[in-house]
Amino acid sequence: MSTPTLTVDLNAIVANWRALDALSEGETGAAVKADAYGLGADRVARALARAGARTFFVAVAEEGVALREALGPGPAIYVLSGHMPGDGDMIGDLGLLPVINSLDQMIRHVEALPNRSFALQLDTGMNRLGMEPSEWSAIRDIALAQNPQLIMSHLACADERDHAMNPQQLNQFLDMTQGCDCPLSLANTGATLLDPAYHFDLTRPGIGLYGGLPFVEARPVVTLDIPVIQCRDVVPGETVGYGDGWVAKRPSRIATLSAGYADGIIRAMGPRAHVHAEDTALPVAGRISMDLIGVDVTDLGHDPKSVQLLGPHQSIDTLATAAGTIGYEILTSLGARYTRRYLGG
Ligand SMILES: *Cc1c(COP(=O)(O)O)cnc(C)c1O
Numbered sequence: 001m002s003t004p005t006l007t008v009d010l011n012a013i014v015a016n017w018r019a020l021d022a023l024s025e026g027e028t029g030a031a032v033k034a035d036a037y038g039l040g041a042d043r044v045a046r047a048l049a050r051a052g053a054r055t056f057f058v059a060v061a062e063e064g065v066a067l068r069e070a071l072g073p074g075p076a077i078y079v080l081s082g083h084m085p086g087d088g089d090m091i092g093d094l095g096l097l098p099v100i101n102s103l104d105q106m107i108r109h110v111e112a113l114p115n116r117s118f119a120l121q122l123d124t125g126m127n128r129l130g131m132e133p134s135e136w137s138a139i140r141d142i143a144l145a146q147n148p149q150l151i152m153s154h155l156a157c158a159d160e161r162d163h164a165m166n167p168q169q170l171n172q173f174l175d176m177t178q179g180c181d182c183p184l185s186l187a188n189t190g191a192t193l194l195d196p197a198y199h200f201d202l203t204r205p206g207i208g209l210y211g212g213l214p215f216v217e218a219r220p221v222v223t224l225d226i227p228v229i230q231c232r233d234v235v236p237g238e239t240v241g242y243g244d245g246w247v248a249k250r251p252s253r254i255a256t257l258s259a260g261y262a263d264g265i266i267r268a269m270g271p272r273a274h275v276h277a278e279d280t281a282l283p284v285a286g287r288i289s290m291d292l293i294g295v296d297v298t299d300l301g302h303d304p305k306s307v308q309l310l311g312p313h314q315s316i317d318t319l320a321t322a323a324g325t326i327g328y329e330i331l332t333s334l335g336a337r338y339t340r341r342y343l344g345g
Contacts, residue, residue, distance in 0.1 A: 158190030241286025
C-alpha cells in the first residue's frame, strides 16, 4: 500500500473538549465546520456527543444535513452562514438552527419557517458576519420577540491574549445584549482561554479540540505516516527533484515518499520542513511534487519503510510555521487520498 495513513485520535479530541469544558461554568459546544477541520465531522461529532457535547457549529446548511444524519435528532446544530436562499428545506427538514446575520436573513427565515428556532449573530467589530450596532438597534425588539435560541458574536484577535480588540469587542457585546434574557455565546478556543468574562452561556471551541494553538496544553490529535517508495544514492553535485531544487553536498541517500502537494502537503513548506524516522529529523530534499517528496535520509544510516510528517515530533503548528501558515490551514488541507484510521471514540 502506498497511500499515507492519517491517524485521528478521537480520545485526544474528547480529552481536549473536556479540558476546555472544565475551564468554563457554562456549556461547551464544538465547531465541526469544514468536516471537523478536515478530520471527519461524523466520527468527531459522534465521539463528542457520546462524551456529552450537545451543541455543534457548521459553516453551511449542507454540512448541517450530513451532521444531522451522523448524530440523529437530539443535538443542536447551528449553521454559521445563517439562512441563505435555497436553505429552507434543509433547515426545516433536519431541524437546523440558522445563525441569522442580517435583517434580510431574518425576514427570509420567518417567512419560510415561521416559529422555527434560530440564533442571532451580532458584529462587534470583526466586520465579517452579523448585525452591526445600528442595524441591531433598529430591529432588536422585533428580533427578540421571535425568541432567538442564542445570541452570539465572534472575536477577531482572541488568539492574541493582550490585544486591545478583545476587551473592546467584549464591551460591545455586553452593550448590544444588555437586557436580553436569551443565552449568549462569544468564545472560540482563544477566547475560552482568555478569561471567564468571555465565556457566557456557551463556548464554541474548534482548533483546540483538534490539538492546535492557542491551546498550548492540547493533546496532539493527528499523526501522518508516509510510505517510502524507493531509496537511492546520489554523489556530490547531483540534484534532486524538479528545477534541480536540491544539490548534494556530500554522498547522500535520498528516499522518495508517496505523498505530495495534492495531499495538502503545501509546496511552500519544502525548504524548511522535516519528516521523522524514529527520532531522527530528516530534511526535505528539493521541491515537493504533486505525489512525491524527496527526503535526505543519510543521517538515519538505513532506509526507512515509512516516515512521519505529523506526530509527536512535529505538530500541526510547527509544520504550519515551516509553510508560512497556521495550523487551521494544515488540518483543513489534509488530503482525500489518505487511509484514515480512528483511535478510540
Ligand atoms: C470557526 C469558529 C469557531 C471556532 O474557532 P476556533 O478558533 O477554531 O476555536 C467559533 N465560532 C465561530 C463563529 C467560528 O466561525
